[in-house]
Amino acid sequence: MSKPSKIVCRFAPSPTGPLHVGGVRSALFNYLFAKQNNGKLVLRVEDTDKERSKQEYADDIVEGFKWLGLSFDETVIQSERIENHKKYLSILIEKGLAYVSKEKVTEEGQRAEVIRFKNPNRKIAFDDLIKGHIEFDTTELGDFVIAKSLSEPLFHLAVVADDFDMGITHVIRGEDHISNTPRQILIQEAIGAPRPLYAHIPLILATDKSKLSKRKHGESVSLKFYREQGYLPEALINFLALLGWNPGSDRELFSLKELVTEFKLDRVQKGGAIFNPEKLNWVNKEYLHLRPKGEVVETVTQILHEEPLTKYLADWQQVRLATILADRIQVFSEIKKILIEEGIEYLSHAPTCNPTELLWKKSPDPQNTKTHLLHVVKLLEELEPTASMEEVQSAILPYAEKEGKGEILWPMRFALSGKQKSIDPFNLASLLGITESISRLKTAANLLQ
């Protein structure tokens, strides 16, 4: 038995755009595989294209992973390793395995001279850890370009050189790289680098089954979008892990730590998976409920505080509204939607009630209803102006249970909100304040004969 060498993985994004959810999943699978094998994980920022690479995107990538809680053992900037790439380039040229090629210039920006790899035109086969055996005839690739000039190495060369120097043992990357693999293997063989093991993971697809791309599918492909919408990092990680992988059981909720032990590369799906935001919302809700209630309420309060729609509410009212909302949302971004769609204008303006709707469907008696409303008023008058939901409840509930909950609670709630659907009466009375609640109940009672 030879001592197994340490596993080294890498995630190698190019900073030409914001961090993509597909990239996050690639990074996640690398992370899980490396961690569970006590291996090393490297973040390699592939910025050899000076035209398109931007520092802000490199920052976005690093910040994104920091937010997610995915850590790398090492971060390398590919452009800083260019001397190394040049070294391999000159070796290839010396050996006659690459050459300076005179080009016909047909497009603007095209060089008259580039470095091409001398393709041995062989068949290349490799055993992908996910896809299985794959074969290519490299003849059709021709003598592909590996550098713009002696000092400007390109993608394929840089990847192979860096993977070699960094001792990468497993290349886990998106399926869109599958056709790059034979080229890279050819270069490896030319520079005498060992071949790493490949695992090409299926793509994350949009609803139309095409690859998620910013150009086609907009902002919702970037991690930042979900971060700004208030999704929880652990929910995103869990959801992404389940997209294309499953543990073989019915279990669906996993912490990152649990994923490290449960994840199996050979259980990764072969086909692409459509990104389903509804399922993400569900996962997020599960994690939201797992968080301490106080913490969630605090975040919701903060959001309400900055929300113009609730500016008119006093601070204590915002906290109470936040407490109610905290139980109802799947994602923090839903708050605004709820405020608008459900219409909570009744929080700021007393409703005008239709007397008929004030009556409980199972017992539509105006006289009784009026008596009940006035009795509720009496009970509320015993309370402090800012009584809590619990205080309101213990003041009203015994009476409601005695007389029939619907008979009391429906008219009470309707008198306070003027709506068929609203926050429950106890929360509502507490949220409006006792003084305002009494006033609304009296107004409603007066509508009844």
Added chain:
RNA sequence: GGCCCUAUCGUCUAGUGGUUAGGACACGGCCUUCUCAAGGCUGUAACCGGGGUUCGACUCCCCGUAGGGUCACCA
């Protein structure tokens, strides 16, 4: 179009020759409930087609078909 990959409910998927084809999201119903939401129970819903192999195919093989990826002096 060439090359490569893929194919189970609408979606994510379990399944590895014999299953009432299982779970989750979404959707519908019921219960709970003052309404809404949550929660509980439950229902509708799938093996792309055609040939083989086999006593027997969702499962193995071949051929179609469909979808996707990739074909840069980007990564």
